[in-house]
Amino acid sequence: MKLQQLRYIWEVAHHELNVSATAQSLYTSQPGISKQIRLLEDELGVEIFSRSGKHLTRVTPAGEEILNVAGDILRKVESIKQLAQEHNAPKRGSLSIATTHTQARYALPSVIESFINKYPDVSLHMHQGTPMQISEQAADGAVDFAIATEALELFHDLLMMPCYRWNRCILVPRDHPLAQNSKLTLEDVATYPLVTYVFGFTGRSRLDEAFNDRGLVPRVVFTATDADVIKTYVRLGLGIGIVAHMAYDEAKDTDLVALDATHLFKSSVTSIGFRRGTYLRGYMYDFIELFAPHLTRDRIDEACGIHAKDDLEKFFSTVELPEL
Numbered sequence: 001m002k003l004q005q006l007r008y009i010w011e012v013a014h015h016e017l018n019v020s021a022t023a024q025s026l027y028t029s030q031p032g033i034s035k036q037i038r039l040l041e042d043e044l045g046v047e048i049f050s051r052s053g054k055h056l057t058r059v060t061p062a063g064e065e066i067l068n069v070a071g072d073i074l075r076k077v078e079s080i081k082q083l084a085q086e087h088n089a090p091k092r093g094s095l096s097i098a099t100t101h102t103q104a105r106y107a108l109p110s111v112i113e114s115f116i117n118k119y120p121d122v123s124l125h126m127h128q129g130t131p132m133q134i135s136e137q138a139a140d141g142a143v144d145f146a147i148a149t150e151a152l153e154l155f156h157d158l159l160m161m162p163c164y165r166w167n168r169c170i171l172v173p174r175d176h177p178l179a180q181n182s183k184l185t186l187e188d189v190a191t192y193p194l195v196t197y198v199f200g201f202t203g204r205s206r207l208d209e210a211f212n213d214r215g216l217v218p219r220v221v222f223t224a225t226d227a228d229v230i231k232t233y234v235r236l237g238l239g240i241g242i243v244a245h246m247a248y249d250e251a252k253d254t255d256l257v258a259l260d261a262t263h264l265f266k267s268s269v270t271s272i273g274f275r276r277g278t279y280l281r282g283y284m285y286d287f288i289e290l291f292a293p294h295l296t297r298d299r300i301d302e303a304c305g306i307h308a309k310d311d312l313e314k315f316f317s318t319v320e321l322p323e324l
Contacts, residue, residue, distance in 0.1 A: 162319070
């Protein structure tokens with residue numbers, strides 16, 4: 001059994017069983033990958049992938065278990081490399097982050113700027129996606145950190161640490177009837193068509209819970225993953241917008257009014273997560289602390305030693321989170 005063979009089966013499984021695409025991503029040949037997978041299966045005496053002719057069709061039950069172990073081995077190998085690099089070049093390396101548009105556009109720019117100024121030789125990569133995609137990338141080890149509000153809790157092998165609280169605002173054009181309302185009710189909001197986030201995005205579940213608890217059925221006429229897109233359609237008169245308050249820019253959104261909605265919806269918490277067992281380099285600790293100053297290196301290390309979800313929540317319950 002060779003480490004290269006484990007890498008091949010892992011990559012094939014994460015390229016939707018497309019050996020050709022895997023070969024391109026690894027800069028090698030398709031026949032070479034297929035041969036090495038066959039050799040590994042012959043050595044183990046089990047099929048990792050089911051086949052139809054020359055095409056791989058699915059991962060076998062035995063293959064699922066083998067891939068889980070292979071993933072752990074490959075991550076350990078990567079940790080060894082990271083450890084060596086930390087000793088040889090502590091301020092050089094790479095950092096990959098998966099996050100949503102709202103975080104990338106409104107919460108992270110100043111953090112990224114400070115980080116790049118401090119670590120100019122660290123290559124920084126940002127991937128945007130849905131909370132589920134983000135969580136999957138972190139759980140698979142495709143990225144170092146996931147930053148999101150939704151879905152992270154679905155992946156038990158991710159260590160999630162709370163960063164800050166935030167809430168929503170109602171966006172309307174300046175001449176809209178609600179712009180004169182001093183204190184909104186959910187009934188007021190439910191009267192109008194709504195433009196807001198796709199379900200599972202940026203705290204959308206809190207919004208749906210609030211309406212459900214009051215027995216209201218909101219008229220959601222348009223959804224998007226991007227707060228800027230939502231604002232565009234509010235301007236077109238499609239409906240009133242519900243977005244994260246941080247997405248409202250007083251200097252740029254002068255044609256819109258942001259109405260307070262903190263009394264209508266429960267606040268949400270944005271977390272940063274990474275796969276348990278990840279070797280954190282010095283600059284990774286620094287990035288986390290730049291984003292969430294209460295997450296110091298000592299606190300992160302202590303959290304890494306806590307495995308029960310209830311114990312982890314208790315550990316962070318005494319931390320006063322900032323409001324954005």
